[in-house]
Amino acid sequence: MSSRRFVISVDSCRPGMRTAEAIFNQYGAVILFENTILDEHAIDHLRNMGIQYIPVYEESMLSVSGMDKDWAITDDGFGFNVKYEQDVHTIKKTLTDISSGKRLNREITDQIVHTMVGRPQQNRHMVDAVMQVRRIDEYTYYHCMNVAMLSMTIARWMNFDDAMVRRCTEAGLLHDVGKARIPVEIINKPGKLTDSEFEEMKRHSEYGYMIVTQDRRIDHNVAVAILTHHEKMDGSGYPLGLTGDKINQIARIVAVADIFDAMTANRVYKYKDTPFKVFELMQHNSFGVLDPLVLNAFLSNMTHYYIGSKVRLSTGETAEVVFMNRLDFSRPVVMVGDRFIDLAVTKSVSIVEFL
Ligand SMILES: [Fe+2]
Ligand SMILES: [Fe+2]
Known part of the structure; x- marks a missing residue:
């Protein structure tokens, strides 16, 4: 069976096509599972849920008669979705390399960052992509990509210059690479971590700093942001217990993106909350944790x-x-x-x- 897949617009979908991966709505809930054979009802459902593009298997497209040759719609959203999918695979390889002791391939992450930052008019697509592309397995890979996109978007909303936007994107992308050095039994443990396991998990910021500084070309502020992305404004974070302005600006942006992505991901399948519930939780529970200026820029634009x-x-x-x-x-x-x-x-x- 062919495993080639194409991302096509929902308007080009025809009954008989088969989904190449699970389709999620903007709140992270599954609309259709992978390998679902589409019928008119399913296509209508996708349309009603505001989904614009989905991946389908090539062979299922070829088996549909009367298919227009120009089904592969190419507009901004299409290009971005395809690229996003490729980048997720690249990140996966990067993290796999790291966990097997290889050094970080800086060229690969440069390419991803360049792809993201070089598309300034697509913030809306990126917000959509963060909300729609979600898999519970391979969580860290998607999480890194999502946090990169969110950090970049927040930096733009805060009117930082291109160099700073790029640093925020890069820090978001790499913020959790240290998790590649944490034993997989701890990363994937379904229940609550013991105190010692939690302490080990917390070391991912230091491991991440050590990994990225092996490459001397890394921007110092980006490396520091990776080290300090779990610091809190009131000094109760880790690993250094820094407060307020002592935490660098990039880390404060990544922290907001990180918490938002973690909160929305953890809610998949568990609750049927609206995104407003997540915004409310962030607004009401982040005093002393997140930078209020960054949080306000994020919430006012997202909402x-x-x-x-x-x-x-x-x-x-x-x-x-x-x-x-x-x-x-x-x-x-x-x-x-x-x-x-x-x-x-x-x-x-x-x-x-x-x-
Ligand atoms: Fe982290
Ligand atoms: Fe994270």
Whole structure:
């Protein structure tokens, strides 16, 4: 059976095609599993969920009669999705090399960073990709890629220059490479870690610093950010217990991206929370942990993407998100019919589902 796969637009999908991997919605929940044979109902479902592109197996495309030759839609999103998929495989190889004692191939990560930073107009695609591309296995590989994209996006939102955006992207990409040196039994342990296992796990920041500084071309601030991405503003982080401004700017950006990605990933399959729940948790639980300026830049821009979304309220009514409350991103102003409800004021009503 052919294992070649193509990413095609949902509009080009035809009944009989077979998915080449699981398809996730923007909150990380599975819509279709790998090897699902598409029918009209499934294609409609993808469209309704706002999915634009999916990977399908080549042989299943060829078996569909009447297929247009120009099915491989090439617009910005297509190019990015294909490249993203390739980059994930490259990262996997990089981490595998590291875990087997090889030195980091700097050319490979340079190429990925260049690919990401060289696409300034695609922030929206990147945010979508972070939310949509999710696999529970191979978690660290995707996590590194996601944190790189998120860090880059935050740096752009904060109006940093290209050099700084590049440093943030690189630090995000490499922040957890030290995990390659942690015993796999600890990384994959399903239950709670013992105290000593947790202490070993925490050493991944130092291992990461040691790995990247083997290459003397690494930017010093990027290496320091990898060492300090688990420091907290109040000094309760590790490994150095640095506070506030003593933590470098890149590490403070990576920390926000890291926590967001970890929170959304951990929620896959467990809860049916809206992304607003994650924004609320970040906003309310990060005092003393995250840099408030970075967090605010992140939340205000991320939540902006959800204006216009259709949601279901706890009253059972359907509403549209029309305005964000900066003091509480989880409680926007919504419109029901021709009525406006400020959820920050009307606390008895909340958003229970995205439609
Ligand atoms: Fe980490
Ligand atoms: Fe991480």
